[in-house]
Every structure is written in structure tokens, then in C-alpha cells.
Amino acid sequence: MQSLVNKRILLGVTGGIAAYKSAEVIRRLIDLGAIVKVVMTPSAHDFITPLTLQALSGNPVHTKLLDTEAEAAMGHIELARWADVILITPASANFIARMAAGQADDLLSTLCLASRSVVAIAPAMNQAMWRNRSTQNNLTNLGNRGIKIFGPDEGSQACGDTGPGRMLEPQDIANLTSGLFETGSLAGLRVVITAGPTREDIDPVRYISNNSSGKMGYALVEAALEAGAETILISGPVGLNPPDRAKTIYVKSAEEMHRVSIREAAKCQLFIACAAVADYRPKQKLTKKVKKDSDFMDISLIKNPDIASDVSALCNKPFTVGFAAETQENNESLEKIAFEKLQRKKLDLIIANDISNGSIGFDSDYNSVVAIDEYSSEIFPRVRKTQLSRQLISKISQKIKIKNKEL
């Protein structure tokens, strides 16, 4: 089933006759659930008005590189970071040439260079322009750089010619865009992901918990689904909607999360322990609300079981990934603390982030992490958690393939 639910598509429109079809592309993308923002080249204005594209996308259309209204006039960087995918329909021969040369002489070409997101183009031009060796060389160059090329189609053209160069139909473009998210890298695998905080009851109204929002774990669930995995989410109490295609099991306490995790982990090939599980719980849960009689209240705490360690100790253990949210202390590096955890818990991979940096991690939509295994570490710079989760799932699936070959 095609879906683009909550996917952020930055639609680039360049100057060609097929620009009018970009209006229909927006509608088809939105039909599949996407959020669309439009960027036009100056030439594109000659073919379709920004007003039409603004009305259809429901968002202001961006045209100028220098946007004094954007914070610190860095609108192009904001847009580049915002996009899950940059989709250019139509892509003119001229724009393809500019991209191939790595030019950054207008807003659209600049943010293509500034973005780490997937870029896809739907070329549209006269058949002779398409066949021209210069255009073909430029397309080979873009293909080699990982840029996806949708079409073109063959048939009658606006100029009266017949041949290759017609832009694909809007519905086909929307479907191919949806396909970009379906990587299939975890196809056939059962994946269990824990997310959110746990709550450790003190009495019927009070509890100990932490600041985890669950956003990272929920983003990983979406990425695992896109990668084709049968996905089970074990979620602590969060304010997020359950993912559509995953089986979601809600739990409250660390002990409950531990019990459900061990049960589900025994039946999966990949376990990702992303939840911020409370390390300790009150030794006794009081059955009656504690009165405010005394100036002091002593709560005695007892250690909770370690879910990731216990999963990796299972006799038929899944590939086990742990998360380490650390505040760096005594100049001890994040990587050193995480590596020690990786070994102690016998994990296959650990994903560490520094929560003393307030712009990432807990409750933020952004994160920056370092992924560490026995032999190597890789830094993933600050991006949206939705994008980061896809990068992490891609890395994890590669590691699983390598491990399976070794066995």
C-alpha cells in the first residue's frame, strides 16, 4: 500500500511546460498523507504561479535564496533540514545541468547541495534535449551520486515532437516517491522496539519517571516498518499516536516492560532497546496516598532488571541494540562510557547521545548520536529523529547482514 503519511516532501519546480503538472503532483502527494512545501526556480514563475502552488500545498512558496524573514536569513538551510525527500518536478535540462555541476545559484540548487536527504527528479523536456549527450552525461553523473531519476515517459510532446522526455504522470511520481521510503532492508524480519519512559509508582498518585518523550523509539518503529519489518512496539506512557502498521503493547513500569520484552524478544531477530527505563523503583508501592504530615519523606529504592542485558543473554538472542543517553562527566568521553556499556551488556550495537546538549535528545525532534560496536564507531550529525531513525535502521540492517554471513 502506498503511503506518505507525515512525510515531508520539498517539491522543487523548474521552468518547463510540464510545470503545470506539478499542481497535480502536490495533490497526489497530499492524498498519500505527505506534508508539502514548494520551492520554485525563477524561470518556473513563467509557467505556473506561486499562488496556485501555495493554495494547493497549504504552505508559502519559497523562491528567493535570500529570505530576510527566516531566522538569520538561513532559510535554505532550514528547508534543507526540513525535507525527508527533495522531489523536483519537472526537472528541466538546465536544472539537471546545474545540479550535475554542483551549482548553488538559486534557492532550489542551493538546498539540493545543502541537504542530506534523498533527492529525486522527474525530467521533462523536448526529445532532442533529452537525447543530447550533454543531458545524458549529466544524468549519469546524478545517478552515480545517488539521485533518483523518475522517468521520463515517451509519447507526444507539447512542441509537436514524439519521443522520450515527457514527464511521468503525477500519480506515478507520487507512488515512486512513496517507494523511496520502502527500503525493504529488514524484509522478513520481526523487530521489537521499546520506547518512552517507564513509571515507577510510589503510591496511587505519585511516581518516579524521566523526560523521555518516546519520539526516537516511535521514529525507529516507522523506519523499521518502511524497511519491511514486522514491527512490535513496546511503549511506556507517552503522548504520541500509536504507529499505524505496528503492533503496539503499552506498559507502565520497568518490570512490566521487562516481562513483555523478554517474551517478545524470544520471537524476534532484532531487538532495539530505545526506552528510557527507570534504573530504580520504590522498594514498596504504598497502597494509600502518602499524607503531607511529615517534613520529610524517605523512599527506599531497589534496582530494576536490565532489559537489554537480559535480552542479549537469551539463548536464541536477537541482534540487540541498546541506547545510552549520557551526561558527560569528568571529561569521560561519551564513546568510552557507551563502549563500556556495550561490553557489559553484551550488545551488538549501542547508540549513544549526549543529553547535556539541550537542543537534541529528550523531548526534542532532533538528535545527534554516535553508533558504536566492538570494532568501530560512527557519528550521525544532528538531524530530525525521523531522518536519523532511517539512517540507523540502514546501518543496523547492514550489520545484521554481516553478522549472518559470519555465522
Ligand SMILES: Cc1cc2nc3c(=O)[nH]c(=O)nc-3n(C[C@H](O)[C@H](O)[C@H](O)COP(=O)(O)O)c2cc1C
Ligand atoms: C515555452 C518554453 C517551454 C520550455 N519548456 C522546457 C521544457 O519542457 N523542458 C526544459 O528542460 N526546458 C524548457 N524550456 C527552457 C527552460 O525554461 C530554460 O532552460 C530555463 O532556463 C530553465 O530554468 P530553470 O532550470 O532554472 O528552471 C522552455 C522554454 C520555453 C520558453
